[in-house]
Amino acid sequence: MAFREYKIGAxxxxxxxxxxxxxxxxxxxxxxxxxxxxDVALDKSFYAGHESGFSLEDPFLLGWNKPLxxxxxxxxxxxxxxxxxxxxxYQPGTSFPASIxxxxxxxxxxxxxxLQQGRVGEAKRESGAVFGFAKGAFxxxxxxxxxxxxxxxxxxxxxxxxxxxxxxxxxxxxxKTMFVREGCWxxxxxxxxxxxxxxxxxxxxxxxxxxxxxxxxxxxxxxxxDLLHVGSRNSSREWMMLHFxxxxxxxxxxxxxxxxxxWGEKDANGQKIDFDKWRAEYIEYRDGKRVNPPEVPAYGxxxxxxxxxxxxxSLK
Amino acid sequence: MLKYLFAKNEDxxxxxxxxxxxxxAIVWFVIGTGLGSFNAAKLAFPDFVTGNEFFAxxxxxxxxxxxxxxxxxxxxxxxxxxxxxxxxGNTKLWSEKLGLWNCMLWNVxxxxxxxxxxxxxxxxxEYSDFPWPIDLYIAFCIFIPLGxxxxxxxxxxxxxxxxxxxxxxxxxxxxxxIVFLVGNAPEFFHLTxxxxxxLTWWFAHNVLGLWITPVAAAIAYYTIPKITGNPLYSHRIxxxxxxxxxxxxxxxxxxxxMSAPLPEWLKSFASVEGVLIxxxxxxxxxxxxxxxxxxxxxxxxxxxxRFTITGILMAIxxxxxxxxQQTRAINWYVHATGWMVAHAHLALLGFSxxxxxxxVYFGMxxxxxxxxYSLALGNIHFWLLLIGFTTYWVSMTIAGLIQGAxxxxxxxxIDVVIVEHPYMIARWLGGTMVFTGNVLWLYNMWMTAxxxxxxxxxxxxHELAYER
Numbered sequence: 001m002a003f004r005e006y007k008i009g010a011x012x013x014x015x016x017x018x019x020x021x022x023x024x025x026x027x028x029x030x031x032x033x034x035x036x037x038x039d040v041a042l043d044k045s046f047y048a049g050h051e052s053g054f055s056l057e058d059p060f061l062l063g064w065n066k067p068l069x070x071x072x073x074x075x076x077x078x079x080x081x082x083x084x085x086x087x088x089x090y091q092p093g094t095s096f097p098a099s100i101x102x103x104x105x106x107x108x109x110x111x112x113x114x115l116q117q118g119r120v121g122e123a124k125r126e127s128g129a130v131f132g133f134a135k136g137a138f139x140x141x142x143x144x145x146x147x148x149x150x151x152x153x154x155x156x157x158x159x160x161x162x163x164x165x166x167x168x169x170x171x172x173x174x175x176k177t178m179f180v181r182e183g184c185w186x187x188x189x190x191x192x193x194x195x196x197x198x199x200x201x202x203x204x205x206x207x208x209x210x211x212x213x214x215x216x217x218x219x220x221x222x223x224x225x226d227l228l229h230v231g232s233r234n235s236s237r238e239w240m241m242l243h244f245x246x247x248x249x250x251x252x253x254x255x256x257x258x259x260x261x262x263w264g265e266k267d268a269n270g271q272k273i274d275f276d277k278w279r280a281e282y283i284e285y286r287d288g289k290r291v292n293p294p295e296v297p298a299y300g301x302x303x304x305x306x307x308x309x310x311x312x313x314s315l316k
Numbered sequence: 317m318l319k320y321l322f323a324k325n326e327d328x329x330x331x332x333x334x335x336x337x338x339x340x341a342i343v344w345f346v347i348g349t350g351l352g353s354f355n356a357a358k359l360a361f362p363d364f365v366t367g368n369e370f371f372a373x374x375x376x377x378x379x380x381x382x383x384x385x386x387x388x389x390x391x392x393x394x395x396x397x398x399x400x401x402x403x404x405g406n407t408k409l410w411s412e413k414l415g416l417w418n419c420m421l422w423n424v425x426x427x428x429x430x431x432x433x434x435x436x437x438x439x440x441x442e443y444s445d446f447p448w449p450i451d452l453y454i455a456f457c458i459f460i461p462l463g464x465x466x467x468x469x470x471x472x473x474x475x476x477x478x479x480x481x482x483x484x485x486x487x488x489x490x491x492x493x494i495v496f497l498v499g500n501a502p503e504f505f506h507l508t509x510x511x512x513x514x515l516t517w518w519f520a521h522n523v524l525g526l527w528i529t530p531v532a533a534a535i536a537y538y539t540i541p542k543i544t545g546n547p548l549y550s551h552r553i554x555x556x557x558x559x560x561x562x563x564x565x566x567x568x569x570x571x572x573x574m575s576a577p578l579p580e581w582l583k584s585f586a587s588v589e590g591v592l593i594x595x596x597x598x599x600x601x602x603x604x605x606x607x608x609x610x611x612x613x614x615x616x617x618x619x620x621x622r623f624t625i626t627g628i629l630m631a632i633x634x635x636x637x638x639x640x641q642q643t644r645a646i647n648w649y650v651h652a653t654g655w656m657v658a659h660a661h662l663a664l665l666g667f668s669x670x671x672x673x674x675x676v677y678f679g680m681x682x683x684x685x686x687x688x689y690s691l692a693l694g695n696i697h698f699w700l701l702l703i704g705f706t707t708y709w710v711s712m713t714i715a716g717l718i719q720g721a722x723x724x725x726x727x728x729x730i731d732v733v734i735v736e737h738p739y740m741i742a743r744w745l746g747g748t749m750v751f752t753g754n755v756l757w758l759y760n761m762w763m764t765a766x767x768x769x770x771x772x773x774x775x776x777x778h779e780l781a782y783e784r
Binding site for chain 2: 006012013016017019020021023024025027028029031032033035041045050051052053054059060061098105180181182183184185186187189191193194195196197199200204205206207209210211212213214215216217218219220221222223224225247248251253254255256257258259260261275279
């Protein structure tokens, strides 16, 4: 490389590439870092937990190391009925969302309120924590901030789970992991576009709607409807159950794959599911030899399909 | 291959690593397009092979994409680098042994990575789906050894200057390492939110723009002058191509997220830079087509030239689409529709693959010193690839335009699905033709290695193509 031309070329290369990196990496990151978490982002990041894709804590994307979203109707300390409150239960050992680890991600006002009023800095992964949201003012502006209920009210994760009924618990974090693992996002976007599109699929997301979420999994290749607000359009678990087991049961023209394997071995009553029999009977139904399709087995409460539907129900 | 892994570098015949890279590339091409065809069948007939998560569309789609990008295309690039870089430096490859180890590590790593991906072990980020330990493996065990071999061969050249192809090879191997290490930063450092979304597309954009496009172009800068015997039309235009790739292709990543809430200045900037990608594109296409002056008969007669020039001609609609579909005026209509799928296949299966296929055909015959076993099979391969791809591209483009219309006129989505059904069948047929062509190619290449007519010293394979 003894040529002078190559020395000049190498320096020009560094300048060109460095310049393009500054414009395309440094500048946008400044704008994005200044964003403040919206209520949507707070909810999404706290039900999803630290990471919904691959992580060393959940290497096979089985829904490990994920929090629970619980609707509390009873005070976990006093056992007295109270006003309904949504809390996010991080059992001992569960990783916290990125915004608890680096509160700057919340954005300025929320960071201060969550640290000072919400005492999120005191949350310890080893002992677990229960988080909820509260409203507060910072420098004259109102924000939703995160409250570490374990510190402020003494609600330990075990206390909350003792008073919560199973139907009040959403495995939304594990469900989002199912969404990533099963590749739902290869056909369903999570991004209504800023054109007429949003009139069908709901409002497009805003700048602060993603803080601490990972992965965002927008999707780029739509072969089915957008799902960002699907829980608002259709909140029937029954419909979802039929649709996941075999989409052709509720929508004869659907090209969605069957997700019957997410039911696992057993149904809600602990009976072994006979998939071969079901499929044979379904073919009879499809060919007009049966009037009704075979009954879809009810899913077990710890089945992967329950996690996935729990998550879909949180997509408001 | 195994016996050479522990041999002395001097004892390894020149071209060995290119040969193994070449065969690996073809095998991955067969696997990748086979998966593509299978996936397409599932879109046309959703109950085709059902009830098993390992044959579910969502588990296989990304394996197809990664197998063709990091299996077929990147391995064919490595093959081309292993024989073209030394040829243009009038020297030997710096280390055949490193090349063979690189090929072995590549195949083993990619097999492992795709198996994990198939099982659903994914980062959930499009094009950077591999979990971060695999990304590190790809950077350090695949691209860095490849780069070292290329750079050292260029440095140890016995020519005074460096030919266009070798600038591109040396720069692109460097750039792809940077792209892997920066683009996967969200996984290494757990960056979240819009930063993650943006860097996902920064990676996806740059792996195409700074790796696949320039290396494919570099291959054509070698094969066309070499096979036709014409010197490259203009080195100055080559300079323009190279520098405009570095400046214009490295900047428009945000145009993949035109409807996401990224900063507006970034989207506008990316959109303008996206149109400027036409500068390197036009420079490249015109440079190669002008190099063909007086040798256009070879477009018909010579298999490698036909593949390359067809690829170059496909770069014209590719870049016209690419330059303008990302502007706001058009993007709102076609974003996230089958149009984009067609465009992606035009880039990777149309433009890029046709150039690499030519380089692999040419390189294999040169290294093996054997004439292609069957020119007829080669021609069938070409037509299966071209007709299969065209069927795919036309059907997906129409499907995408219908989908776009459905999107803006707020048609219930299921009606779009119904109307797209015939195009999904066409897509599957096209993909299956490509797959069939590649199976024939693998057979043809294998038989070339075993039974191809030996090329006499000092002759080139294509000169003998029509001799018996």
